[in-house]
Structure formats: structure tokens, C-alpha cells
Amino acid sequence: MTIHISMKVNGKAVSADVAASTTLVEFIREHLRLTGTHVGCNTAQCGACTVHVDGRAVKSCNMLAAQASGAEVTTIEGLASANGDMHPMQAAFKEHHGLQCGFCTPGMVMSALELKGRFPNATDEQIREALDGNFCRCTGYQNIVKAVKAGLAA
Amino acid sequence: MQAFQLHQPNSVASATQQRAGKDDARFLAGGQSLLAAMRLGLNSASELIDLSKIPGLAGIKVDGNGIVIGAMTRHADVAASADVKRLIPALAALAGSIGDRQVRNMGTIGGSIANADPAADYPAAVLGLGATVQTNKRAIAADDFFKGFYETALAEDELITSVRFPVPTKGAYEKFKNPASRFALVGVFVAQTAGGVRVAVTGAAGSVFRVSAIEAALAGNWSAAAAKAVRVSADGLNSDLHASAEYRAHLITVLAARAVAAS
Amino acid sequence: MKADGIGARVTRKEDQRFLTGNGQYTDDITLSHQTYAAFVRSPHAHATINDIDTRAAAAMPGVVAIFTGKDIAATGIGGLPCGWLINNKDGTPMKEPPHHILAVDKARYVGDQVAVVIAETIEQARAAAEAVEVDYGVLPAVADTATASKAKASVHDAAADNVCYVWGHGDAAAVDRAIASAHKVSTLDIVNNRLIPNAIEPRAANAAYDKSSDSYTLYVSNQNPHVERLLMCAFVLGIPEHKVRVVAPDVGGGFGSKIFLYAEETVLVWASKRVGRPIKWTADRMESFLSDAHGRDHVTRVQMAMDGNGKFTGMKVTTTANVGAYLSTFASCVPTILYATLLAGQYATPAIYCEVTAVFTNTSPVDAYRGAGRPEATYVVERIVETAARDMGLDPAEIRRRNFITTFPYATPVGLTYDIGDYHACLEKAVKLADYAGFPARQAEAKARGKLRGIGFSSYIEACGLAPSNVAGALGARAGLFEAGEVRVHPTGKVTVFTGSHSHGQGHETTFAQVVADRLGIPIDDVDIQHGDTGKVLFGMGTYGSRSLAVGGTAIVKAVDKVIAKGKKIAAHLLEAADTDIEFKDGVFRVAGTDKNVPFASVALTAYVPHNYPLDKLEPGLNENAFYDPTNFTYPAGTHICEVEIDPDTGKTEIVKFTAVDDFGNIINPMIVEGQVHGGLAQGIGQALLEGCVYDKESGQLLTATYMDYAMPRADDLPNFTVGTHVTPCTHNPLGVKGCGEAGAIGSPPALINAITHAIGVRDIAMPATPERVWRAIQSRA
Structure with a gap:
């Protein structure tokens, strides 16, 4: 069964007829070819697929595209300005070496961004707890915490 | 994921109608358990009925000496609710400890309770606070709602619309997380309610359950020491990769004591 | 120091694409x-x-x-x-x-x-x-390491007893004599738990x-x-x-897998x-x-013989290693060559013998995982050293001080020659950073709060920079272990470097560019690193065993030096001087002792526009490659100190402080090195506290086949680490580097388990030290 969906992705209106079982990440990666959003586990654990739906961080592997129909979706590709200048959170990850292989990074940045405004003076502990939905196998998280702290303050 | 038909009804009546008589149809709330299980092939459905387009199913209202939480209210919204934090802080904290941040942004209270995962957090609050589950058909008392391993009192075409939590005199939830899944290895909700002391345990057995021995001990003496002095039998508790029944039994008293201390 | 050269904390060139979703991973390619x-x-x-x-x-x-x-x-x-x-x-x-x-x-x-x-x-x-x-x-399935050789079923007909090999290394007779005449022999039976690599x-x-x-x-x-x-x-x-x-x-991410x-x-x-x-x-x-090939999975008995002063006189190690159902690419050398040769650790133990029985089982193949053999060796050595200290009533730092190797080069009884190191310096720095002296007070304070506090050491060594091909060949390797590099100077003086190393998080595109920019005296933005494509890169042995910089980096340095040598000849022609009179410094070729000079970019242009050029003696163009085969392994070493606090009611362990002082030789980019240490520590701590691959012993079913059952370290499972370095430059490569990618994963598990066993007063606890295991250990002691 196909279903018609339409949504805004990174500010651009998109619509398509997709199989009802199409997940949001499949729609983003396979249909829209926005491959910055990654799939690390398929079971809503690792968080590499994190995107924002109406401003909330969600795991796009664990959500049907149809559930996001009518919503505003932001992926990692939607953060930098048109001239390529990175969002302050992205820049903070670079400045503080908050990434190594880069695979978990888009999800990590999207999760971190959602904290903006909620934790203005976040402690390390709060940041670590708030990142409980994102696995990183490379960094040991220390520099991610540093980056998020700087990114929230920026 | 296996193919299925998707319905997106805009009323409870049409949702339950679409469900009626179909063994292989499922309601889709936040989908955080169902979709993951379907992707792993642990669950399947020929039809999914997405509840997210039905107006009025989400929201938090103060109602007399209680809080009514709409079935489609996300965990994150319960955790952040000023009303919940003020009246039943233990419930807000519990909601804020479910899964992880992204799961809390999608997962709903109705979905969690209807799924009745034996290690889920919300069932402990529902049973521990003596909440009432409101469906499209009736009101179900917490003590009558959870029936066993992933089993509830809900009929096939019955849909949770809200849950009413009475405000307790005191209440707290202590959770010992499974280090892998972050579900409750054991979670204990303790509360002093109008109907007496209630102690509900999740994660330790096939379904959430009350511990009458600790309730009795706390009824006479609301103290951590009283809770800790109770010996809980390991009989009937889960033994699995993550913990033995004996350890879980031990944790029940430890967590109950901590919850009392925190209440 | 050049602002973007060797030793500078240069932010990474590769980050822009990863941070904006423009990375190109295999699944992104359709x-x-x-x-x-x-x-x-x-x-x-x-x-x-x-x-x-x-x-x-x-x-x-x-x-x-x-x-x-x-x-x-x-x-x-x-x-x-x-x-x-x-x-x-x-x-x-x-x-x-x-x-x-x-x-x-x-x-x-x-x-x-x-x-x-x-x-x-x-x-x-x-x-x-x-x-x-x-x-x-x-x-019927065979799924248990310890009993596989006695199982009724056979994984392969060709190995009816499921034994792949029984391999011995060292002087068994000398060790037996040491044990027989020892003042004290400490014995420990330990398991190095099986892990699943889990690159994201x-x-x-x-x-x-x-x-x-x-x-x-x-x-x-x-x-x-x-x-x-x-x-x-x-x-x-x-x-x-x-x-x-x-x-x-x-x-x-790779981590070996x-x-x-x-x-x-x-x-x-x-x-x-x-x-x-x-x-x-x-x-x-x-x-x-x-x-994916899994890692570790050893069952070991270790005995350490000592004299009356706690000096080690002999060590005997008997290990059963699970290789899984089939021999994966490097499965056979991980529990042997990369394991037994490291059993001297940082100590002057005169006699060591190790016997390894490798067994087939009906489980996924087991092969190299971050550290590969060296974490297993370190776990054996550092657990028995700490146990020996306790058995002798010695302070764990003191027993190490008494046994450290202090003169270099040092030939171990297990076949390696350590070129350089300063084990005392790393230990003393770690002791200071960890405030070891203040531990008794902290322990007392924790006790007053009802908590058990413990501290544990690990002074690890690893052999990295794999490897001298002739040595590896003599030990059974079926391939060379050199590395290749090519430096292509463009007519404008910009440089593209091709390396046989591969970066999957290590930051080669930055670190290698720093090395080249530093050596050529040009801005780092003028240097690009290419890797990972056999269609572009002449050859390569790749990235594992902390070898990229020590071996791959050296190959690049050698190619750069060839570029400079040729550049000198071109400059000599342009400056009308003898080749031997030309110096190269800070990006400028100069006639020694004069102000006659020509910049690097002009020499490059001349090489490609050879109008005024010694075409009779020299080919045009400026493009050089080099193969580098190391003469020895490199030997990163250090001391890790872990301090834990345990809740006796639940058995939950909290790492209150983790200190790592490492000697990686010279450091090109401290920011990247720290990141590598953090990541390694997270994996080592993951092994010790959280991660365990479990098969059902009867059915051979994998019980930990999703993240619901296999515990990955999350941000809130880990502390902030205190890291420091002490530098003794490697003596046999031009950069003086040793490698840093695996140290964290190698050094940390024994430090953590030593801390836990110290806190609760038991001899051993199995990894991962889950709350229930710790709680049970506390119960057993009570």
C-alpha cells in the first residue's frame, strides 16, 4: 500500500507516494537522497538517525514517514547557512574535536541542538544525561560534552 | 519492514471501528516499541491505525485532586509539565527517565500502558498511584488493568483515551536501569494515597505487580528502614541475561527504601 | 613551532564534511x-x-x-x-x-x-x-571456550578435538625452575570477555x-x-x-573489525x-x-613467581583462545604473536613461558579488536602484578617500581626489544595526577557515606607500528607490513599526498598534512591527503595496530625527503650552486651562508615548466613515492590509575577518577591524540564494566544480538578522563612517534578491575563487572 505524504524538509516542501511502511529515515535517505542522516542500528538505540520533527529530536529509523506528514523536518543538511558557514553547534564540534569517524555525528549534533534554550548553563552531567539516546564509539564522549557545552553557550 | 496498510483516522470512533474484528491490526501511538519490534520481525501487523491525527488525545489537565493525561501525550511533555512537576513530581521524573531523549519525544503514555512491557516505567506509576485508565468504553482501575506479560484488560477495539492520576500525599519512583536497554532492571514506585500505601514494581516479573509486604510495612511506618527490612521472595521473579531473580528481589527492597527516602 | 605544524592543536580538515552531512560512507553511494x-x-x-x-x-x-x-x-x-x-x-x-x-x-x-x-x-x-x-x-554445538577441546561435537572434521593449534613461546624449563624456587607464587584464573566491536x-x-x-x-x-x-x-x-x-x-569506525x-x-x-x-x-x-568478527575471548591461568623482595623471577601463562567457527584474516596471530610477546609488560621478569591453545567453536569468527592480543596480555600481566602486590603486602605502585625495566634497548624473554621508554616517569606522573597520596582519606570519607572506594593501577606496554616485515615473516605472516606513500607536488607548489594508511576517525587528513606542511615549510591548506582508493594510491597495508603515523607517516616523510632532495638539485641549478651547498628550511632553498634563495613553489614550477632546467641530468616533474618498512616495533607505554566508588546495596560501580599518563613518543597533534586516548579508554571501560558477548553454551545462540542486550557505553556511563603524557621519542623512525590508537583500550580494563577488587577485597571479578556480579562478590566476602 502506498500513501501520499508531504512535509517540509529543511524548509523545502516535498511530497511523494511511498509505501506505508517507509520509515522517515528511508524517505530522507532513499527518496530525498539526503544521506547525512545515518542508520546505525535500525532499532531506535544508537541515535545516528536523529532529526528534528517540528523542533523535536526524534529517531527517524523508528518513525514512519507518514507520521511526519505535515510536519517540518530538519536534518543535518539543514543547519549550515547557504554559503557553507556552519551553525555554532557544528562549529563547536569542530573546535573541540567532538567527532572522529563522523558517522554518529549528524545525530549527535541534532540531539545537542535540541538542548538549546532548555539548558542554558548545562553542566557536564546534564549534557551527558541528555545525550543518552546517542552512541558514539570513537570519542569516549568527553570532547562531545565539551563541544555541546560550547555550542549551547554560543 | 514488512508491508502493511496504514490508516490515519481523525476520530476515536473511526479508529476503533478500523480496529474492530481484525486480529492482525494494531494501533500506532508513538510507535517507539511497536515499530522497533516490527523492524526486528518480533511483531507484525497487516494494518496500522495511526492515532496521531486524532485531535484531543494529547494534553495534560488538572482535574480536582488529580491529573488527567491524554493518551497521546508524549513522555517529554509529561516530564516537562509544570502541573505534573508541582502535583506529582515523581510522575514527571519517571516520565523523564523513560528510554532516552528522542524516545521521550515520540513515545506516549497510552502506547506505553497498552503495550504493558514488563520492564516499562509507566505501568509502575499507574499501579503505584492507583490511577484510572479511561478508554473509549469505560474507566479501568489500575489494579484491574495489567493482566500479565504484555497483557492488559483492553478489548481488541478498545482504545485508551486518557489516564487519571490521583495526587498522592507522598510518592517517588526509583529505577535501576538495565545498562543495555535502559529499561527498568527493577523499578519501584511507592506512594501514600487516599486508598493507602501502594508499592508497585516493574522490570522484575512478567508484569508490573504490587508488593503487599512492603505496603504493610510502610503503612505502619513510612520509612526507608521499614521498607528495607522486608525480605522479598525471588519466587516468580525474572532471571535472565541481565540479572537473577535473587538480585532483582534484593533490588526491590533497596529501591523501595530509596524511594521512600526520596518521597 | 609552526602554528599548523608538528605539535600544534590543529582542528581537523575532515570535520566540515562530517558535520554538514556531506560525508560519503559506503551506504551513501548508490x-x-x-x-x-x-x-x-x-x-x-x-x-x-x-x-x-x-x-x-x-x-x-x-x-x-x-x-x-x-x-x-x-x-x-x-x-x-x-x-x-x-x-x-x-x-x-x-x-x-x-x-x-x-x-x-x-x-x-x-x-x-x-x-x-x-x-x-x-x-x-x-x-x-x-x-x-x-x-x-x-x-550439537560447541560454544564454550574453556571446554571446547573436550566437547563431543567437532566444528570441523579436520580438527576433531576442536583444537586449531597448541603454541608455546618462551623458556618453559626456566619458568618452572623459577616457580620451584620462588619465595612466593601468585596465581590467578581470569577470563578476558568476548566483545563485539560495534563500529557505529x-x-x-x-x-x-x-x-x-x-x-x-x-x-x-x-x-x-x-x-x-x-x-x-x-x-x-x-x-x-x-x-x-x-x-x-x-x-x-573500524576498531579492527x-x-x-x-x-x-x-x-x-x-x-x-x-x-x-x-x-x-x-x-x-x-x-x-x-x-562482524568478534574480539578477545580468552581463558587464562597465570602464575607469577617472586623473590622475597617482590622481584619477579618467572611468569607462566596458559591460555585457551576462542577463534570462532573459522579462521578470520588475522585470527591466528592475535592470541599468539600479538599476545605472548607482550607478556613481559614493563617488567624485567627474567623468564616467561606462554602456552596458547586455540579452539574452534560454533560462534562468529574472533579476530583483532582494538588492541588485538595486547589488551589480553596487559590484562594478564597487570592483574597478576596487582595480585602479587597484595599477596606480598606491597603497595601496587611500589611493586611496579621494583620491577620496571630501566635500561634500553631491552631484550625481553619473549622476543621483543624495547627501544626506549621511561616507565618510572609515567608512573610517578600518574600517581601525582591521581593524587594517590590522598586516596586513604578519600576512602575513609567514602566509607563514612557507606560506599566502598578502591584504586587500581595498570602499567601497560604495547607493540605498535606493525611491523618489520622480516620479523613478521619469520613469525608466520603471509604478507609484508610496510607502508607506502606518495607526495605529488603540483606546479604551483601545492601538494597532494597519497597514503596507504586509511583514516576512519583518526584524522589522517589533518595529522599527515601537518607533518608534510611542517617538513616542507608550507601552509597546511596547501596539503591534501588522499587515502582509501586502490585506483589512486600506489599501495598500502592500511590502518590497524596503531601503525598509521609510525609506518604510514614515515613513508610520507621519506617521500617528502626525496622531494626535497630533488628540489635541492633544481634549486642548485637555478641558483648556480653545487647541490651540496643547498639548504632547505622553512619552505626556502638557499645557498648555505648566502642570501641567494628560491622558494619551494618556484622550484615546483620550474620542475613542471623546465625551460631553465638541467634536463640532461634530471627528469622534470616533482612527484616522489616511498615504501617504508620499519626496523622494529614501537613501544607506547604508560600508567593508568582508576579510582572507583561502589554502592554496596546495588553493586553499582562509579568511576570517580580515571587518570592516564601515556608515552606515545613525539606528538603531532595533541588534540587528536587526546581524542584517541578518550575513545580507547571508553572501549576499555566498556569491556570492564558493560560489554559482554554471550552465547548460550548449549545451543550456540547469540544472546546479545541487539543493543537491548549488549550494553554500549553511553555518555552518562563515563567520567571525564584526566590524561597526561610523558615523551621518550621512538628511536627508529624519523618522527619519533609510537602510536596512540589502542593504548586506552589496552591499559584501562585491568586498572578498573584492580580498583573494583581493591574496593571490595576480592581476588577476582569477571568482566564485565556488572552490578549483580559486584553485589554478589560483596555478599561472598560478607
């Missing part, structure tokens, strides 16, 4: 006419394959082709090779049963691939794979065949594309190497010619759990 593969995997740990019925599956929508093991075997394709020959104690070779790329007669572990379905979409491929009917004859990017491959050139392109998530090509072409498929291009694009030649990509390459279209396969996470 080719025209793309098809998708799904593998049919055995649900049984051990079963005969009686029949495979593909008819129903073949009739399903979108199915392009289905192949079974018999189809592949019929084309004369052999199995996957093992890259290292280990001989038994009696000199006979190890057992090497065939490892078919699709199982033919038997499936030997849960997840063993028995057929492949290729279809128009991934959903169609997966649906059809489920419809392939395999008639299995279930056999699942393995993936996309293979395409081009009929017009009869050639193949394989995109694959891999750490060493040239080795992948060599093994696949020469040892399995019999395709000439020049007809295969292997591209390892952005790779989302992407070194190996796997069945899946080999099947894809084979099948791509048969279907005439590109075939993509990306593991889902459960496939990763089942089919």
Missing part, C-alpha cells in the same frame, strides 16, 4: 542500475545443509538472482584465507579448515551465510531471503562489474583496501589485481559479474552482531 543483496543466514549454530530450495524466493517480485554455496563452489572458488601461519609446539602447522564464502555443506555459527538474494530493492531482497527454504540438520557504521559493500574493461569496482567499509584487494583477488576469486579497484570511502576480508563483499564481487549490475549490501545491526 550506482546506476543498482541492485541490493540480502544474505540468508543460518539460524543454527551447527547444522548440516541438506537442501536449499530457492524456487519460491526466485519467483518473488524484484528478484534478480539467488546464489548458494554450491553455485559458488562449482566455479572453483575457494575459501577466505588466513593471513598468518602459526605452528604447533611440535612444529606441525595449525589446522586451516576451509572458510567458504557461502557455506556449502554445513553452517557453523548462527549467522553463517548460506545463500545470497539479489533484488531490485532492499525490501524485495530481504523478503525473498526469508522465502529461501533451507533444510538444516541441526547438530555497519559494514557495507557495493560491487560493480564493467564488461567493457572486464574490471570491477568495490566500495567497501574497510580499513585497508589494498589488503582487501590482494586477499580477494589472489587468494579467493583469482581475478587479476589490476582488474579490481577497491575504494574504502568515509568509514564510520573492518580489517578483514569478509565473505559478504567477496560474494558481491563474484556475483556482480554474473548479474551484470552493481550490488549493494549494508548490514543491519543484528547482522553486525552476528557476522
